[in-house]
Amino acid sequence: MRNTTLEKYVEYQPGLSIDCVIFGFHDNQLKVLLIKTPYENKWSLPGGFVPIDEDIDDAAVRVLKIRTGMEGIFLRQFATFGKVKRNDNHFGNAVLDHLKIPRETGKWLSQRFVTVGYYALVDFLQTVPQQSKKEELIEWVDHKEVPELILDHKEILDKALITLRNELNLIPVGYNLLPEKFTIPELQKLYETILDKKLDRRNFLRKITNIGILNKLDEKKSNVAHKAPNLYTFDKEKYDEVLKNGLNQGW
Amino acid sequence: MRNTTLEKYVEYQPGLSIDCVIFGFHDNQLKVLLIKTPYENKWSLPGGFVPIDEDIDDAAVRVLKIRTGMEGIFLRQFATFGKVKRNDNHFGNAVLDHLKIPRETGKWLSQRFVTVGYYALVDFLQTVPQQSKKEELIEWVDHKEVPELILDHKEILDKALITLRNELNLIPVGYNLLPEKFTIPELQKLYETILDKKLDRRNFLRKITNIGILNKLDEKKSNVAHKAPNLYTFDKEKYDEVLKNGLNQGW
Known part of the structure; x- marks a missing residue:
């Protein structure tokens, strides 16, 4: 090198x-x-x-x-x-x-x-x-x-x-930026930070779920006071597929 | 030069x-x-x-x-x-x-x-x-x-x-590609040609209208056998605004 x-x-x-x-x-x-x-x-x-x-x-x-x-x-x-x-x-x-x-x-x-x-x-x-x-x-x-x-x-x-x-409008983002296991609020926070604006919680959940790149785990986030949120991982195979073909929203 | x-x-x-x-x-x-x-x-x-x-x-x-x-x-x-x-x-x-x-x-x-x-x-x-x-x-x-x-x-x-x-997912396209006055089917055909796929007529009409860049004229396309479609122009001011700020669909 x-x-x-x-x-x-x-x-x-x-x-x-x-x-x-x-x-x-x-x-x-x-x-x-x-x-x-x-x-x-x-x-x-x-x-x-x-x-x-x-x-x-x-x-x-x-x-x-x-x-x-x-x-x-x-x-x-x-x-x-x-x-x-x-x-x-x-x-x-x-x-x-x-x-x-x-x-x-x-x-x-x-x-x-x-x-x-x-x-x-x-x-x-x-x-x-x-x-x-x-x-x-x-x-x-x-x-x-x-x-x-x-x-x-x-x-x-x-x-x-x-x-x-x-x-963010064309491809999924997050795989290299978040830890392997993450919560939806953490993923939303990443998007909000990049876009520099607040996003509606339900809207975000619906859209990110519809892409079909998330695996919900049988685990909850620990060290959280109450109502611990679920943990997710990216389905790397589907993630790469969408990365290649685009989000295909739009037209 | x-x-x-x-x-x-x-x-x-x-x-x-x-x-x-x-x-x-x-x-x-x-x-x-x-x-x-x-x-x-x-x-x-x-x-x-x-x-x-x-x-x-x-x-x-x-x-x-x-x-x-x-x-x-x-x-x-x-x-x-x-x-x-x-x-x-x-x-x-x-x-x-x-x-x-x-x-x-x-x-x-x-x-x-x-x-x-x-x-x-x-x-x-x-x-x-x-x-x-x-x-x-x-x-x-x-x-x-x-x-x-x-x-x-x-x-x-x-x-x-x-x-x-x-x-096409980020900005409006068409201003330099179509004649000054055009019909929605002509605009749709442009999008279909670029994307190389058929688009649903109603869906396209709804989405393109929602962007807010079209002016409907009091004119119909001439030389058309029956049910002449309406003519439109781009609202150049709004078009340029969306071109600058992005379609803002997505998140």
């Missing part, structure tokens, strides 16, 4: 990078995995450049694996960002100076590079965030409390969230 | 192109605008390279304008294609030889370039397809009868169609 350092920059696809918006759900917060870079202490999305002999989708899988230890999870390309002014000399030079790469040698980093955005849904509790350099931090941040990000990373993050909200 | 010829190729963003899937609706067919290239007479999507000082979204607007004469119409980026093997020496050399550019000078064309896919919905009757070189043809082709395309353009076209089908 490749690493993401820049020392072999001549082998990278010119003018191209990827960025990953990695969502996790915990404490009723939709969290996003961010890196505190050594470059002016600004934060960034996890990402990297694309080796010349690597498919871009594979590059996203690699970054996700390196940063979370997770494989085979929900990961989708959602948009590509290619404004001329999205990166600039200032950022490029800060990176080059930090890496002690001569500015002339690494001047491609100051020219436009187009970035392909991916978003992933991961299990917060199973994820072990990995820093790739000792001078950086990697942390889960509530998506409502995101600090200033480098370049256009805030725009990329916002677009990923809009995409995720749209996806 | 720039043109799309390659002679100034040194000014292009390295390793990047865009491709446009331009849909039109006519004779109950969903048609796609294709170019018969001079390169081995294979067909391609309209597209081009991206000048180093042009935003990629602007490049798509430019290509659409050049190819259809149309501006300000529905145009969306939908996916980026970046497999290592998506282009190869064979195609690159065919283009270079045709343009009489030395292979060594233009070798970047034989290396991978990543392409950003856009799709557009245009009014078939208002579109005047434009060839950009005299050796090429540009034609509307029924999406079910697409000939062999260069590179991965078939994959790009298929993905655009899947995206369009998904969009």
Whole structure:
């Protein structure tokens, strides 16, 4: 597996990078995995450049694996960002100076590079965030409390969230975000958090049940004072089928 | 406005192109605008390279304008294609030889370039397809009868169609595809053609009416034998509002 350092920059696809918006759900917060870079202490999305002999989708899988230890999870390309002014000399030079790469040698980093955005849904509790350099931090941040990000990373993050909200109308969401066993109120809370609005309890129950992806267990949630709610799991086979064919509501 | 010829190729963003899937609706067919290239007479999507000082979204607007004469119409980026093997020496050399550019000078064309896919919905009757070189043809082709395309353009076209089908669940579609005045059966036929399946008449009427984007006119369709159906227009203000905020069905 490749690493993401820049020392072999001549082998990278010119003018191209990827960025990953990695969502996790915990404490009723939709969290996003961010890196505190050594470059002016600004934060960034996890990402990297694309080796010349690597498919871009594979590059996203690699970054996700390196940063979370997770494989085979929900990961989708959602948009590509290619404004001329999205990166600039200032950022490029800060990176080059930090890496002690001569500015002339690494001047491609100051020219436009187009970035392909991916978003992933991961299990917060199973994820072990990995820093790739000792001078950086990697942390889960509530998506409502995101600090200033480098370049256009805030725009990329916002677009990923809009995409995720749209996806709720097209595919089931939750498999990688909730623990294996969960209650309907917990699932509803996930949807409410993503959509940032309250949903009607009965309506939600009816719609989520109609999709046919839930298995009701003979277990109730423990540690609950009274009227313990039932526990459910996703029927992974049916879940994957709906993920593939779409919710098919609508027309 | 720039043109799309390659002679100034040194000014292009390295390793990047865009491709446009331009849909039109006519004779109950969903048609796609294709170019018969001079390169081995294979067909391609309209597209081009991206000048180093042009935003990629602007490049798509430019290509659409050049190819259809149309501006300000529905145009969306939908996916980026970046497999290592998506282009190869064979195609690159065919283009270079045709343009009489030395292979060594233009070798970047034989290396991978990543392409950003856009799709557009245009009014078939208002579109005047434009060839950009005299050796090429540009034609509307029924999406079910697409000939062999260069590179991965078939994959790009298929993905655009899947995206369009998904969009029917998220936004209203029809404004750029139907004439200004249309009947509900015509609108239903458009949806059926895109989805490639029959829809229930009453169900469709109820759902499309509920969106609140239709104006019923005091006119009936002429040239119809008996029981002439009512004509409608889109309420453009409400249409644009729903386009912006989403259909908001679902949760």
